[in-house]
Amino acid sequence: MSTLSNSTNIFWQECQVGKPDRQKLLNQKGCVVWITGLSGSGKSTLAFSLGRELHSRGKLSYVLDGDNLRHGLNKDLGFKPEDRTENIRRTGEVAKLFADAGLICVASLISPYRRDRDTCRAMLPDANFIEVFMNMPLELCEARDPKGLYKLARAGKIKGFTGIDDPYEPPVNCEIELKQENGICPTPTLMAGKVVTYLEEKGFLEF
Numbered sequence: 001m002s003t004l005s006n007s008t009n010i011f012w013q014e015c016q017v018g019k020p021d022r023q024k025l026l027n028q029k030g031c032v033v034w035i036t037g038l039s040g041s042g043k044s045t046l047a048f049s050l051g052r053e054l055h056s057r058g059k060l061s062y063v064l065d066g067d068n069l070r071h072g073l074n075k076d077l078g079f080k081p082e083d084r085t086e087n088i089r090r091t092g093e094v095a096k097l098f099a100d101a102g103l104i105c106v107a108s109l110i111s112p113y114r115r116d117r118d119t120c121r122a123m124l125p126d127a128n129f130i131e132v133f134m135n136m137p138l139e140l141c142e143a144r145d146p147k148g149l150y151k152l153a154r155a156g157k158i159k160g161f162t163g164i165d166d167p168y169e170p171p172v173n174c175e176i177e178l179k180q181e182n183g184i185c186p187t188p189t190l191m192a193g194k195v196v197t198y199l200e201e202k203g204f205l206e207f
């Protein structure tokens with residue numbers, strides 16, 4: 001799928017109400033928290049825990065979860081590399097709109113290819129893209145296997161499964177890395193707390 005524009009003779013339309021106006025209304029700054037990691041690493045769990053925590057603090061957020069987007073916006077896409085790239089590109093564009101609306105947009109997708117994540121980062125001012133790496137070992141994700149997909153992949157019944165026979169490229173310069181401590185995975189609440197602290201320290205939770 002091409003990312004080149006096919007539209008010609010189009011002109012950007014400026015709205016009288018801008019992002020600063022919306023941010024003032026919401027008393028927060030729009031940004032994208034992009035959670036990446038293997039299937040089963042805890043992306044959705046963290047995203048929803050973070051969503052709850054922000055809501056309880058009176059902050060407006062919205063979760064774009066890979067699994068959910070594949071039920072609608074991205075339901076025409078599969079898992080071959082070009083489909084994953086298009087999946088991430090579309091999600092990045094939607095996340096950018098949410099951030100422009102003034103929301104804290106939480107995107108939780110495997111997003112296995114570094115170049116695709118960097119493309120999304122490049123859509124926003126750098127500081128407004130907060131990449132969170134769920135650095136959980138494959139063995140842990142596979143042991144969890146809540147959907148039974150690793151089992152199917154190991155049996156050769158799913159081809160091109162991330163971490164098994166399709167690559168996962170870890171971030172090199174992410175803003176937040178979450179991993180096991182002394183062999184124990186921090187609770188979702190603890191992990192969400194780390195992200196909230198980051199957002200607070202960077203001034204996203206006020207205007």
Ligand SMILES: Nc1ncnc2c1ncn2[C@@H]1O[C@H](COP(=O)(O)OS(=O)(=O)O)[C@@H](OP(=O)(O)O)[C@H]1O
Pocket residue numbers: 038039040043044066067070079083084085087088108109110111112147149158159160161162166
């Ligand atoms: N081949 C293959 N590889 C990886 N994952 C697979 C595959 N087939 C189906 N699934 C399930 O698809 C869920 C959503 O994937 P994503 O949209 O996040 O994937 S991607 O970012 O486009 O790579 C993903 O959800 P999570 O387990 O929540 O990560 C998987 O359950």
Ligand SMILES: Nc1ncnc2c1ncn2[C@@H]1O[C@H](COP(=O)(O)OP(=O)(O)O)[C@@H](O)[C@H]1O
Pocket residue numbers: 037038039040041042043044045046144146185186187188
């Ligand atoms: N911090 C955690 N500690 C213990 N179990 C977790 C944690 N986060 C997620 N899990 C469990 O791991 C499994 C996979 O989590 P999920 O959020 O669905 O991962 P992903 O979205 O990356 O596929 C689920 O059964 C979930 O309950």
